Amino acid sequence: MRDIDKIYIDGQFVTPQATETADLHNPATEKKIGTVRLGGIEDAREAVAAAKRAFPAFSRTSKAERVDILKRLNAAVAARVSDLTDAMALEYGAPQTFTRFSIPHAASSFLTMANVLEDYEFERRIGRARVVMQPIGVAAAITPWNSNIGFITSKLATAIAAGSTIVMKPSEMSATQTQILTECLHDAGLPNGVFNIVNGLGNVVGAELSRHPDIAKVTFTGSTAVGKEILHSAADTFKRVTLELGGKGPNIILDDADLDVAIPSVLRMGFINSGQACIAGTRILVPNHLLDDVLARLKQEIETFKVGAPDDPDAMIGPMVSQKQYDRVQSYIELGTREGAGLLTGGLGRPSGLDRGWFTKPTIFTDVNNQMRIAREEIFGPVLSVIAYRDEEEAVSIANDTPYGLQAYLHGTDAARMQALADRLDCGRVVINGAPHEPLAPFGGFKQSGIGREYGVFGLEAFLEPKAIIA
Ligand code: NAD
Numbered sequence: 001m002r003d004i005d006k007i008y009i010d011g012q013f014v015t016p017q018a019t020e021t022a023d024l025h026n027p028a029t030e031k032k033i034g035t036v037r038l039g040g041i042e043d044a045r046e047a048v049a050a051a052k053r054a055f056p057a058f059s060r061t062s063k064a065e066r067v068d069i070l071k072r073l074n075a076a077v078a079a080r081v082s083d084l085t086d087a088m089a090l091e092y093g094a095p096q097t098f099t100r101f102s103i104p105h106a107a108s109s110f111l112t113m114a115n116v117l118e119d120y121e122f123e124r125r126i127g128r129a130r131v132v133m134q135p136i137g138v139a140a141a142i143t144p145w146n147s148n149i150g151f152i153t154s155k156l157a158t159a160i161a162a163g164s165t166i167v168m169k170p171s172e173m174s175a176t177q178t179q180i181l182t183e184c185l186h187d188a189g190l191p192n193g194v195f196n197i198v199n200g201l202g203n204v205v206g207a208e209l210s211r212h213p214d215i216a217k218v219t220f221t222g223s224t225a226v227g228k229e230i231l232h233s234a235a236d237t238f239k240r241v242t243l244e245l246g247g248k249g250p251n252i253i254l255d256d257a258d259l260d261v262a263i264p265s266v267l268r269m270g271f272i273n274s275g276q277a278c279i280a281g282t283r284i285l286v287p288n289h290l291l292d293d294v295l296a297r298l299k300q301e302i303e304t305f306k307v308g309a310p311d312d313p314d315a316m317i318g319p320m321v322s323q324k325q326y327d328r329v330q331s332y333i334e335l336g337t338r339e340g341a342g343l344l345t346g347g348l349g350r351p352s353g354l355d356r357g358w359f360t361k362p363t364i365f366t367d368v369n370n371q372m373r374i375a376r377e378e379i380f381g382p383v384l385s386v387i388a389y390r391d392e393e394e395a396v397s398i399a400n401d402t403p404y405g406l407q408a409y410l411h412g413t414d415a416a417r418m419q420a421l422a423d424r425l426d427c428g429r430v431v432i433n434g435a436p437h438e439p440l441a442p443f444g445g446f447k448q449s450g451i452g453r454e455y456g457v458f459g460l461e462a463f464l465e466p467k468a469i470i471a
Helices: 041-059 062-080 083-094 096-119 150-161 172-187 202-213 224-235 260-271 288-304 323-338 392-400 415-423 455-463
Strands: 003-004 005-007 010-015 022-023 032-036 123-128 129-135 137-144 167-171 195-197 217-221 240-244 250-251 283-287 342-345 363-366 381-388 407-411 429-432 465-470
Touching: 003 022, 003 172, 003 217, 005 041, 005 172, 022 172, 022 363, 032 167, 032 172, 041 129, 041 167, 041 288, 062 083, 062 096, 062 150, 083 096, 083 150, 083 172, 096 150, 096 455, 129 217, 137 150, 137 202, 150 167, 150 172, 150 195, 150 217, 150 455, 167 202, 172 195, 202 224, 217 224, 224 240, 224 465, 250 392, 260 288, 260 407, 283 288, 283 392, 288 342, 288 363, 288 381, 323 363, 323 381, 363 455, 381 392
Parallel strands: 003 032, 137 167, 137 217, 167 195, 217 240, 250 283, 250 407, 283 381, 363 381, 407 429
Antiparallel strands: 005 010, 005 195, 022 032, 123 129, 129 465, 342 363
16 A cells, blocks of 8 residues: 655655545556545645746756756656556556556657757747747646656656746546656756646646646647646636647558558557557458458457456556446447447456456457447547448548547558558558657647647647747
């Protein structure tokens, strides 16, 4: 049992003024593992005040000083990869197949940003003007539970590179991971107030940060519903916003795909992070004439996606994060059947042999049409829909017929054809044949998947205001 009773303000671990607590659970066992004391509105305001005090000096630091800070942050986080991995396994249930990549990646986001910063020109001439990119002011970051460590590090790295100070409100369900990460960040020895971390409820601390007049920018990762609320609150003081929201990614198998290669890749993209991923490719689009073959192969391949607790090195899919998330996923599985979809594999209940923990069966629906709710709404669990298409035109039209537009996947052999198809998809990223993540390329969504971009120069400029000085 671990009781987390501190938040981080102005370079110190402090006890929140608010006294409410929330329970923390191990999703693989459903057992309570600790509590977190939640910050309140006053705590959020103190954190904003600290970040505001730190801003004038920090915004004038040199590029070299900030590169040095980013390198120190990288070293401090990299030094505790194994503690962070354990915490993510315990509190989130992340399988080793996910933590092996995601924790080192979280540490490296500081180095990636240091490289971006080294090459970035904060001043340029445009005609008669000297254009200066100025740090935006105090930023707020609000993050979800599905990759807590990575979201905090990437948003913090970008704020630091830009010369902004920041107040972060992570998901209250991720407090164990946040605590260890905060200890790492503290060890890096940044000036007081440059970053502040306040655990708390979204509708308390998150809402206060979204409306506080001293916050110049909100960077949010989470659901589309909460993103809309933040956008409304931010409007009163014209905060800049970056919103990374939900997705319903098309996972398109083309008629020239090598199915031996494509099918495992399709499922990896569909079940990434136990299906609790905004970027999951949850709509599998299949040419009509390949449908029977693809369904048979999906059914066979899914057997290799072992569901299990994080201590099982072979597990590819862990539990859902909470009872609420488990119930939500179950309700969508029930809905799919009610809507008339067929069940290729999976279904209601837990996988056999796992009678406790919020484990759900990896599920694939067939006979899905793109108007069904299971094809339109983000389920956020390992539940995929197979949708058949006639020709390339219809594939593009189904892929784009969604309120979302985050990440799409193409599987085929003709590179030029896939590049041309990618140009026609309305989404922020298109991944061809399971290509690895590119941390320097912009990330973000079209339509209701969000506003703005993170990562690389695009992410950095979202923390900067251009100023033209004309003589
Ligand atoms: P959520 O929207 O419920 O919560 C996200 C964060 O917002 C949490 O810290 C929460 O406390 C806070 N929050 C809740 N209500 C708030 C309010 N009124 N004002 C301010 N903050 C508030 O999302 P979640 O359930 O934690 O995460 C899952 C969602 O996140 C999914 O929809 C998923 O698609 C999305 N997501 C998007 C991306 C992306 O990069 N596009 C990445 C991961 C997750």
